[in-house]
Amino acid sequence: MSKNYKIAVLPGDGIGPEVTNESVKVLKVIGEAYQYNFQFDYGVMGAEAIYQTGNPLPDETLELCKNSDAVLFGAIGDPAFDNNPDAKVRPEQGLLKLRKGLGLFANIRPIKTYASLIKKSPLKREIVEGTDIQIYRELISGIYFGEKFTEENGDYAYDVCKYSKEEITGIAHLAFQDAQKRKKKLTLIDKANVLDTSRLWRKIVKEIALEYPDVKVDFMFVDNAAMQMILNPKQFDVILTENMFGDIISDEASVIGGSIGLLPSASIGNDNALFEPIHGSYPQAKGKGIANPIASILSAAMMLDHLELTQAANKLRESVENAIESRYVTIDLNPDINYSTSEVGDFIADYIRFSERSYYNHENVQLGKSTIV
Numbered sequence: 001m002s003k004n005y006k007i008a009v010l011p012g013d014g015i016g017p018e019v020t021n022e023s024v025k026v027l028k029v030i031g032e033a034y035q036y037n038f039q040f041d042y043g044v045m046g047a048e049a050i051y052q053t054g055n056p057l058p059d060e061t062l063e064l065c066k067n068s069d070a071v072l073f074g075a076i077g078d079p080a081f082d083n084n085p086d087a088k089v090r091p092e093q094g095l096l097k098l099r100k101g102l103g104l105f106a107n108i109r110p111i112k113t114y115a116s117l118i119k120k121s122p123l124k125r126e127i128v129e130g131t132d133i134q135i136y137r138e139l140i141s142g143i144y145f146g147e148k149f150t151e152e153n154g155d156y157a158y159d160v161c162k163y164s165k166e167e168i169t170g171i172a173h174l175a176f177q178d179a180q181k182r183k184k185k186l187t188l189i190d191k192a193n194v195l196d197t198s199r200l201w202r203k204i205v206k207e208i209a210l211e212y213p214d215v216k217v218d219f220m221f222v223d224n225a226a227m228q229m230i231l232n233p234k235q236f237d238v239i240l241t242e243n244m245f246g247d248i249i250s251d252e253a254s255v256i257g258g259s260i261g262l263l264p265s266a267s268i269g270n271d272n273a274l275f276e277p278i279h280g281s282y283p284q285a286k287g288k289g290i291a292n293p294i295a296s297i298l299s300a301a302m303m304l305d306h307l308e309l310t311q312a313a314n315k316l317r318e319s320v321e322n323a324i325e326s327r328y329v330t331i332d333l334n335p336d337i338n339y340s341t342s343e344v345g346d347f348i349a350d351y352i353r354f355s356e357r358s359y360y361n362h363e364n365v366q367l368g369k370s371t372i373v
């Protein structure tokens with residue numbers, strides 16, 4: 001009997017719906033090939049939700065997510081709000097409220113390279129080749145969640161950065177446990193020469209490190225880390241950092257692989273999990289069919305890992321690698337060939353179909369007839 005999984009799908013704004021469509025497309029094929037019953041329930045959020053309901057995260061959307069096995073999220077954001085400093089309600093508030101409401105304290109962002117894309121990076125081959133980093137970004141505290149104030153005359157404003165021991169402890173343990181399975185190195189990125197919150201991070205991470213004696217810990221100021229990330233990214237194994245530093249450092253790290261359109265993430269809490277590309281809504285590309293869907297599809301693979309569907313997760317990653325190595329990619333990675341968002345999704349879906357024997361038999365398709373593999 002096939003197992004049921006309830007997946008909440010929040011496509012969001014800009015390119016969010018286009019890239020999320022491709023993830024749902026490939027997940028449907030995975031479901032058929034491996035006999036998993038994925039039920040996709042859609043929710044509205046972001047600018048789209050503001051236009052429809054006045055609220056960037058309607059209660060029904062949060063409830064839908066809470067009652068699901070996992071959430072697949074696209075992206076939110078709209079220039080109508082970005083260009084209006086007086087907007088009282090913003091799409092981004094919906095995303096922060098969603099992360100907080102689901103208790104998603106750890107955002108995990110893997111950074112890696114693909115052999116055929118090494119030359120797409122603006123950095124030298126010897127710098128990027130073999131990079132393999134896991135960034136653990138705290139996701140529901142820090143300056144994005146502290147109190148805010150703007151004076152009525154608009155001449156004065158502040159955002160407060162706060163952290164508690166509990167908020168640091170949960171994600172730190174996850175990062176140390178991952179480091180134990182990897183190269184056993186953890187770098188805390190902070191600004192402990194200036195910020196009290198960073199000094200708290202250092203103190204707590206040093207205490208927790210005693211429980212993981214096999215993991216080598218080092219500390220790096222974020223300004224230096226920004227430079228080291230593009231000078232010598234291979235020095236990093238697991239990076240642990242607070243919310244805003246992790247946001248910025250991970251976008252910077254996307255130049256190593258060749259495009260931010262490749263980078264997925266998992267946002268993990270005690271009771272819920274959400275999977276999202278690290279990029280935003282890229283509004284300039286909306287509706288053009290040029291957005292790279294791979295960040296979203298690899299986020300779906302992280303979702304399969306989370307659901308303990310490891311074989312399917314590995315198949316999905318293999319299919320993405322096949323598309324990349326076959327140069328079947330969007331314009332950000334190949335301006336000469338330039339496949340569309342949905343063509344890349346189709347290619348990945350077809351690879352799964354044609355490489356899964358059970359699916360062949362099921363569909364009565366003759367083995368060896370594929371033009372794709």
Ligand SMILES: NC(=O)C1=CN([C@@H]2O[C@H](COP(=O)(O)OP(=O)(O)OC[C@H]3O[C@@H](n4cnc5c(N)ncnc54)[C@H](O)[C@@H]3O)[C@@H](O)[C@H]2O)C=CC1
Pocket residue numbers: 015019074075076077078079082092095259260261276277278279280281282283290291292293295332
């Ligand atoms: N998680 C989320 O929903 C996020 C939302 N945003 C929102 O998105 C909007 C746009 O923000 P930006 O700063 O321009 O960041 P962005 O990540 O949307 O785009 C920055 C640049 O990255 C590249 N890019 C992004 N996604 C791509 C994809 N799938 N394929 C190929 N290239 C891609 C494009 O060159 C683009 O100009 C804003 O409203 C912002 O608030 C920004 C970051 C995260």
Ligand SMILES: CC(C)CC(=O)C(=O)O
Pocket residue numbers: 092095096247278279
């Ligand atoms: C729009 C922000 C709230 C989020 C962001 O940039 C991110 O999570 O990468």
Ligand SMILES: [Mg+2]
Pocket residue numbers: 247248251278
């Ligand atoms: Mg970001």
